[in-house]
Amino acid sequence: MIEPTTFKFYPISVPTDSELKTVNFYLLSIDNQLLLFDAGWTGDTYWEVFQQTLKNNNFSLSDLSGIILSHHHIDHCGLVNQIIDHYNIPVYAHEKAIPRLKREDQFLHHRINFFDELYRKFDCGEKGKQQVDYLTKSLEKNRDLAIKAEIFPIEQAPLDSLRVLHFPGHAPDQIGLWDQESMILFGADVLIQHISSNALVEPDEKGGRLPTLHQSVESLKSIASLPVQLIYSGHGAVIQDPQVLIKKRLERINQKGDKIISLIQKGVSTGREIAQSYYGSTYDKQFSLVMSEIIGQLDYLEMYGRVTKTIKDGVYHYSCDVSK
Ligand SMILES: [Zn+2]
Missing domain, CATH: 1.10.10 (Arc Repressor Mutant, subunit A)
Incomplete structure (x- = not known):
């Protein structure tokens, strides 16, 4: 594996009883920025593991300069409000995530x-x-889950050489982060080692039905066209052989x-x-x-x-x- 030189990353992985096995999110240190890519589920366990990972790597919460969300699902943005209560840092997401994260009426x-x-x-x-x-x-019931922070378009995130790739299918707003140099992809739920990621039916902005399975297939094919070596997913183990798994899916x-x-x-x-x-x-x-x-x-x-x-x-x- 080629280590990335333009950024460092620190995986945070919390085991769960569900078939997801683990909920994974990542600290990314890029230039002088410390970013969080996804924010786990809500609850004390997630908060504690997050704090511990910061501490183990000589960071503190106040070092965090932004949060990037891979998509709007609750198991990816659980700690956002709790972090925002401490430090009002910007949140970045795909534009289609915004009405969903804000839970717009x-x-x-x-x-x-x-x-x-x-x-x-x-x-x-x-x-x-x-x-x-x-x-x-x-x-x-879920009104409180609305993200309180201001959400900025993902294009504005200070990601330096990491590229944002759009992977609709599982969610219309799903993105991944791609590093050409190390050939590492942070893929969220686009591909999971031990289970197939569901293409969830969703409306588009005009109320039409998104072709979610078609989108999933296209997203997987777009990853297959990259020289990707490793995929760090939103759940489960690191994917060591992405091409084989994509073919299987x-x-x-x-x-x-x-x-x-x-x-x-x-x-x-x-x-x-x-x-x-x-x-x-x-x-x-x-x-x-x-x-x-x-x-x-x-x-x-x-x-x-x-x-x-x-x-x-x-x-x-x-x-x-x-x-x-
Ligand atoms: Zn999801």
């Missing part, structure tokens, strides 16, 4: 309407309504697509039917994740002409030409 209301319509189109009935209720309640996506095609050929036609046939009782247990997966796949298959849909009473019905 109008944006979140539009987002709930988007899911309401989405689950109807995909025939999700009662389960869809429950999820929309849950999102509506979370609006109030892309193959798996295609296999899932093939399985969905075979279900449709058997006459399963709505989103819910496909999800239940594919995932069984996991449909009920992990509804939003399962539907993200199925919707992402159906959009992707449709984009490549492998399935077509018609709409009947407001519900999509999928079919495919057997000869293809």
Whole structure:
């Protein structure tokens, strides 16, 4: 491995009981700046490990000059408000992260309407309504999670030679940091060693549906085109052989697509039917994740002409030409 010469980095890794294994974030020392790339989850454990890492490397909290967020998910920005309470330092993120991190009311209301319509189109009935209720309640419950700091566009972050790369798919606002010299990528959740990173269905600014699986595939291919040696991820171990793992992930996506095609050929036609046939009782247990997966796949298959849909009473019905 080639050590980077233009910056130093200090990984912070907190074990978790979830399938994520660890939540990873990083101190980056660039020139005279000390930046935090991602900010873990909320809670005392995260705060303590963060403090300990600062101390072990002869830094203190007051040395921190900015926070860079890879994307808006809660397990990546947990400590931001707590840090900001001590020192009001700038936070940098992709522009699409801003309404999400700020939990802007109008944006979140539009987002709930988007899911309401989405689950109807995909025939999700009662389960869809429950999820929309849950999102509506979370609006109030999670109000305090809004990031209090001013958020600046990522382009303004003092990253010197580290390049910001956009990796939409898992989240529309996801970015990574790339060092050409050492061929190290800080990739957040774009690629995780031990689990496949979900492409989560999300609306765009106009309320349309983002082609999230397509975006994920493109993001993975864009990484494969780099001479990347190591990826420091948002969860789990350092990825030592990125090209092999990317190939595996892309193959798996295609296999899932093939399985969905075979279900449709058997006459399963709505989103819910496909999800239940594919995932069984996991449909009920992990509804939003399962539907993200199925919707992402159906959009992707449709984009490549492998399935077509018609709409009947407001519900999509999928079919495919057997000869293809
Ligand atoms: Zn995430």
